[in-house]
Amino acid sequence: xxxxxxxxxxxxxxxxxxxxxxxxxxxxxxxxxxxxxxxxxxxxxxxxxxxxxxxxxxxxxxxxxxxxxxxxxxxxxxxxxxxxxxxxxxxxxxxxxxxxxxxxxxxxxxxxxxxxxxxxxxxxxxxxxxxxxxxxxxxxxxxxxxxxxxxxxxxxxxxxxxxxxxxxxxxxxxxxxxxxxxxxxxxxxxxxxxxxxxxxxxx
Numbered sequence: 523x524x525x526x527x528x529x530x531x532x533x534x535x536x537x538x539x540x541x542x543x544x545x546x547x548x549x550x551x552x553x554x555x556x557x558x559x560x561x562x563x564x565x566x567x568x569x570x571x572x573x574x575x576x577x578x579x580x581x582x583x584x585x586x587x588x589x590x591x592x593x594x595x596x597x598x599x600x601x602x603x604x605x606x607x608x609x610x611x612x613x614x615x616x617x618x619x620x621x622x623x624x625x626x627x628x629x630x631x632x633x634x635x636x637x638x639x640x641x642x643x644x645x646x647x648x649x650x651x652x653x654x655x656x657x658x659x660x661x662x663x664x665x666x667x668x669x670x671x672x673x674x675x676x677x678x679x680x681x682x683x684x685x686x687x688x689x690x691x692x693x694x695x696x697x698x699x700x701x702x703x704x705x706x707x708x709x710x711x712x713x714x715x716x717x718x719x720x721x722x723x724x725x
Contacts, residue, residue: 634671656690673715687714
């Protein structure tokens with residue numbers, strides 16, 4: 523089942539929107555090798571542990587850990603799915619979690635979204651898992667929301683992530699100087715993007 527975003531006005535609207543989030547157990551975006559869905563409550567502790575595992579973050583991701591208490595409160599509120607950001611798990615065809623993928627608003631004045639993703643087990647890396655997840659979420663966002671731009675940023679030395687962006691049809695725009703802080707150093711990042719017109723031309 524694919525989640526359909528519904529907007530309501532006022533406090534009553536917020537109550538209805540929250541009720542819909544609670545009633546809806548999971549989004550399911552089906553792929554060939556992987557599917558994307560919401561985190562289930564029984565999985566939350568394990569997912570939080572994996573998300574905060576510094577070793578699993580590798581050499582290029584920010585090592586700042588997220589507060590489990592704060593994340594649990596957010597999960598209780600909206601299942602980690604809101605209008606500003608959403609976290610989904612990447613699962614294989616046996617419904618086992620292999621990673622996470624998120625999308626979030628880039629700036630308040632734009633509908634543009636940025637994607638971030640992580641594959642937990644090194645045995646699942648380099649096998650096209652992240653590329654398929656990016657393609658699935660990109661298609662879902664363009665087809666379900668009035669978004670004109672989706673972007674992916676990565677350190678300039680992160681060749682594996684850059685390859686994922688290229689293989690997913692994103693176009694390199696340029697370099698953002700010293701934009702992220704990783705392991706005590708500021709790193710330049712590459713910005714890749716896909717516009718709605720790019721998506722439609724390649725569909």
